[in-house]
Amino acid sequence: xxxxxxxxxxxxxxxxxxxxxxxxxxxxxxxxxxxxxxxxxxxxxxxxxxxxxxxxxxxxxxxxxxxxxxxxxxxxxxxxxxxxxxxxxxxxxxxxxxxxxxxxxxxxxxxxxxxxxxxxxxxxxxxxxxxxxxxxxxxxxxxxxxxxxxxxxxxxxxxxxxxxxxxxxxxxxxxxxxxxxxxxxxxxxxxxxxxxxxxxxxxxxxxxxxxxxxxxxxxxxxxxxxxxxxxxxxxxxxxxxxxxxxxxxxxxxxxxxx
Numbered sequence: 001x002x003x004x005x006x007x008x009x010x011x012x013x014x015x016x017x018x019x020x021x022x023x024x025x026x027x028x029x030x031x032x033x034x035x036x037x038x039x040x041x042x043x044x045x046x047x048x049x050x051x052x053x054x055x056x057x058x059x060x061x062x063x064x065x066x067x068x069x070x071x072x073x074x075x076x077x078x079x080x081x082x083x084x085x086x087x088x089x090x091x092x093x094x095x096x097x098x099x100x101x102x103x104x105x106x107x108x109x110x111x112x113x114x115x116x117x118x119x120x121x122x123x124x125x126x127x128x129x130x131x132x133x134x135x136x137x138x139x140x141x142x143x144x145x146x147x148x149x150x151x152x153x154x155x156x157x158x159x160x161x162x163x164x165x166x167x168x169x170x171x172x173x174x175x176x177x178x179x180x181x182x183x184x185x186x187x188x189x190x191x192x193x194x195x196x197x198x199x200x201x202x203x204x205x206x207x208x209x210x211x212x213x214x215x216x217x218x219x220x221x222x223x224x225x226x227x228x229x230x231x232x233x234x235x236x237x238x239x240x241x242x243x244x245x246x247x248x249x250x251x252x253x254x255x256x257x258x
Contacts, residue, residue, distance in 0.1 A: 048129045049122050052255060053139055054152035059191065060133040062248035063152065063255070067131055070252075075121060077134035082117045086110050112138040118145055131255070150188045152251045156238065157225055160195030169207045171197060189254030190215040191247030193238040198226040216250040218243040 054060050060076070067074040077083055084093045088108055113136045121132065122145050132146075143149050155163035161171045167190065168178035179187065190204060190211055197203065198219055205212030218238060222231030238244060 048148065049146040050129065050131045050148040050150065050255070051139070051143060051146040052131055052133045052150055052152060053135050054154065056135060059154060059244060059248045059251060060135065060152060062244065063252045064131070064133045066248055066252045067255075073128045073130040075130065075132045077113055077132055077136070082121075082132075082134065083111060083113050083136055086112050110137045112136050113142060115142050115145075118142045122146075149186060150255055151183075151186050152189050152191075152255070153187055154191040154193075154247065154251075155195070156193045157235065158196070160192040160197065160226075163190065163192055164195065164197050164204065164207070167204060167208070167211050169197065169202075169204065172200070184210055187211065187214060188257070189251035191218070191251060192216075193218045193243055193247070194223055194226045194235050195219070196225055199228060214254060216247050218247065 052060060052063070061079065064074045064076045075082070085096050086092065086109065087094050088110055094109065113134055118132070121130065153163050153166060155161070158173070161173045162176075164171045165173065165176040166179055192204065192215070195204075195217060197207070198217075203212075203217055204215040205217070219226040220231075220234040220237060220241070220243075221227065222229035222234040224230060224232060225235050227234075
């Protein structure tokens with residue numbers, strides 16, 4: 001739970017300072033990603049800034065709302081205007097793309113966060129643990145403003161298989177680039193729904209000992225994708241039967257434990 005989140009995160013901060021400056025990981029296009037150098041809080045201003053990232057649709061906004069309900073200071077960057085579309089060719093901010101996005105548009109335009117807005121947040125949130133939830137192309141550009149960077153992973157159906165691959169688990173879709181060992185500790189929670197991995201008799205917990213205790217796995221009775229059932233509708237109701245909310249609570253508790 002989050003009752004002791006300040007003390008927990010302070011302990012986590014102390015541990016993370018030991019490896020400040022380490023460089024490892026892979027970026028969106030396979031290039032190196034720099035781990036954040038931890039920024040000490042200003043004198044007489046106790047604070048902890050925690051960046052929470054994760055793949056699209058994993059439930060970051062839901063977790064953000066849950067933290068707010070528990071009295072924590074939490075910011076959803078997408079909903080609160082921290083992000084914008086940028087033309088890669090000249091760096092100018094542009095109006096968001098139409099829906100659906102035209103083919104090839106994302107090759108030219110990028111979804112990025114405003115460092116100025118984040119700097120204002122870290123200056124204004126005095127004396128509190130503050131969580132900022134986001135997933136943008138340039139997030140590493142603001143990691144240095146945060147004391148802690150953590151990640152939440154999740155996926156539905158084949159998205160569950162993509163999550164498995166990220167965790168280093170071989171699936172029917174094959175294999176791919178897994179999370180580097182040096183970053184594994186930053187993954188605080190994993191939530192998958194209707195994960196095909198179960199058809200092979202495995203779960204994230206049984207497939208390895210690194211992420212099992214941090215994973216919540218949901219498979220509805222009768223779901224043919226994860227449970228070899230015959231009820232196609234069972235695969236479509238995770239957002240209706242409380243599973244998503246349970247996964248979000250699990251993620252919130254994982255973040256709170258630090």
